[in-house]
Amino acid sequence: MYDVAFLGRLENGLRTALPGWGLPGDTKLRLLTISENATFLVEPPGDAPIVFRVHRPAYHTEEEILSELAWIGALRADDAVATPRPLPTTDGRLLGSFGEGTDRRHVAAFEFMSGQEPAASADSVPWFRQLGAISARLHGHTRAWQRPGSFRRKTWDFDAMLGSRPLWGDWRAGLGLTPEGRVLLERTADVLAGRLAAYGHGPDRFGLIHADLRLANLLVEGDRLGIIDFDDCGFSWFMYDFAAAVSFFEDDPAIPALQAAWIEGYRSVAPVSAEDLAMMPVFLMLRRVLLTAWIASHAETPTAQEMGVPYTEGTVAMAERFLTEHA
Structure with a gap:
């Protein structure tokens, strides 16, 4: 899917949308990342760069995207987190669009935020302490914020993750998953379902969260930790935000230190x-x-190709330890 021709079509489509933000279609741009969505850096001459996000079709509805942008706006208004401002079109809309084949792709624009992502190592302990405090402020904000009546975001509960309506595909299709590994993960999923059901969905532990605070969505500059990409925000368990922060290195030896720092930072703002x-x-x-x-369900993406079968094998090994220690 993500071949040169496809990326060229996305770029050309975005160029047709740029005039909505008062920019010429031939403005300099380049691809930054591609995962669920494609993000481009657009560089107007003599002006600040802008990040444009081209949405994957059939993932979020227009209402869901506008709800995400509404929460970002509320967070910024309350100075709850450092995150880029969504930029409206010249006629005040927060979304543009363009046609790509038979699909209609939504486009959002954001101020550019400079910085580097933290390291996936114990060197990031200070940043995880700060991230814990930021997470607590985010969660406190969602408890107090009066959401618009039109607010719609997905719910990331067990059924939406690993159960009967998986939003990101069936884990049983994991790349390279063996029959023995599948049996082990079936047992693990059953234990997870039981523990989550017992923990429950009370308002003190379940609500609107970022849900994807992984390193690629954190920007460090000086002593500032900025948060970007609220595209997966939705309703889930507050403590899940830590697990999302260590995405793709969940079994790293640094995890206990990072978790302790995150909890310490969280407790500086709210109880755990x-x-x-x-x-x-x-x-x-x-x-x-x-x-x-x-x-498995996004095998065409660069991240999936980088992780591949070894990630599935690591999941099985991690599940075996989990069942031994926590079942």
Whole structure:
């Protein structure tokens, strides 16, 4: 899917949308990343660069995207987090679009935020302490914020992740998953389902979260930790935000130190109960199996191609340890 011709079509489509933001169609641009969506850096001459996000079709509805942007606007208004401002079109809309084959792709624009992503190592302990505090502020904001009546975002519960309506595909299709591995992950999924059901969905532990605070969505500059890409925000368990922050390296030896720092930072803003702490391994395992499904269902993406079969094999090994220690 992500071959040169396809990316060329996306670029050409975006160029047809640029005049909506008052930019010529031949403005300099380049692809930044591609995953669920494609993001482009657009560089108007003599002006600040702008990040344009071209949405994958059939993932989020227009209402869902506008709800994401509404939450970002509210977070910025309340100074809850450092995150780029969504930029409206010249006629005040937050979304543009263009046709690509039989699909209609939504386009959103954001201020450019400079910075580098933190390292996937114990060197990032100070940043995870700050991220824990930021996460607590995000969660506090969602408890207090009066959402618009039109607000719609997906719910990331067990059924949406690993159960009967998986939004990112069936983990059983994991790349290279053996019959023995499937049996082990079936047992793991059953344990996860039971633990999550017992933990529950009370308002003190389940609500609107970022849901994808992985390193690629964190930007460090000086002492500032910026947060980008709320595209997967939705309703889920608050403590799940830590598991998302260590995406793709959930079994790294640095995880205990990063988790301790995140919890310390979180507690500087809001309490973390003993029940919350006991669920951290559950959320780590849940995220790992979910990403195993995502890699299988998004095998054409650069991230999935980089992770591949070894990631599935690591998931099985992690599940075996999880069952030994936490089942």
